[in-house]
Amino acid sequence: MTRNGKKVKLTAVSMLHYIRLVYRSALLLAFLIMYLHYRLNGGEDVETILEERPLIISIIWTVFTLEMILRFFPSKLESPGSQKQFARNYIRTGETEIRVQDNNAVMLVAIIWIAFNGVFGALHMAGILDDGIMILLCCIYSVCDMICILFFCPFQEWFLKNKCCSTCRIYNWDYAMMFTPLFFVRESYTWSLLALSVALMLRWEITFYRYPERFAESTNGYLHCSNCTEKLCSHKNHLRKLWKQVAEYTDGRSKRLSGK
Numbered sequence: 001m002t003r004n005g006k007k008v009k010l011t012a013v014s015m016l017h018y019i020r021l022v023y024r025s026a027l028l029l030a031f032l033i034m035y036l037h038y039r040l041n042g043g044e045d046v047e048t049i050l051e052e053r054p055l056i057i058s059i060i061w062t063v064f065t066l067e068m069i070l071r072f073f074p075s076k077l078e079s080p081g082s083q084k085q086f087a088r089n090y091i092r093t094g095e096t097e098i099r100v101q102d103n104n105a106v107m108l109v110a111i112i113w114i115a116f117n118g119v120f121g122a123l124h125m126a127g128i129l130d131d132g133i134m135i136l137l138c139c140i141y142s143v144c145d146m147i148c149i150l151f152f153c154p155f156q157e158w159f160l161k162n163k164c165c166s167t168c169r170i171y172n173w174d175y176a177m178m179f180t181p182l183f184f185v186r187e188s189y190t191w192s193l194l195a196l197s198v199a200l201m202l203r204w205e206i207t208f209y210r211y212p213e214r215f216a217e218s219t220n221g222y223l224h225c226s227n228c229t230e231k232l233c234s235h236k237n238h239l240r241k242l243w244k245q246v247a248e249y250t251d252g253r254s255k256r257l258s259g260k
Helices: 012-041 046-051 054-071 103-125 131-150 154-160 171-178 180-184 188-210 232-258
Strands: none
Touching: 012 046, 012 131, 046 054, 046 131, 054 171, 054 188, 103 131, 103 154, 103 180, 131 154, 131 171, 131 180, 131 232, 171 180, 171 188, 180 188
16 A cells, blocks of 8 residues: 555554454355355254354354454554544643534434334344344444445445544444344344443443543544554545546546547
């Protein structure tokens, strides 16, 4: 990656994002194969397959549980977006005006997300969708979560308008949003993941309302670009330029072929 003509190395935090993307994608593929096998061959459903293999459930549950537990504590291997809540990461700038530009869109995002998943929940309660689909939906969300961080975030672009993940107002909502469909899967391992993710989100919200100065770039120097430990903006900017070049090339070729 390059930034202002200088090569930028992939940081440890960014590398962990890519590792999560790989294993979450592998998990999605595995669940998809199991579900299609169940649907096409009339075999055991996904829940039965998992319950017959408790080691699989234990590993997946442990990985996501540890990820969430680590978010409750300061860590240099986590994104600044999730770490700005901690007092140790609060760097006073001297400014007194707290400006969190994306705070007004938070309620809109929450309503849209609840309504969107409410449709799947209603279909599940009507018997149209089974538990396997709800688990698959979680797997899809988990991959999309990493895509939002690494490549493109619709919440950032369309609603929150935040500069980057570091300043994202809802960064620690990710696990609660990821596990929302598990509300409809009545298993101890699903509800425990959902409960922990909600606890993580509530802790984040309580911290925001108690210490809003930690969440604003104007008052917290930790959120300035010079202190960023991800440098993913370089990667995203490179992708935007690439997409723009592809669009320009495609548009130019279309015009040449049409004789315009």
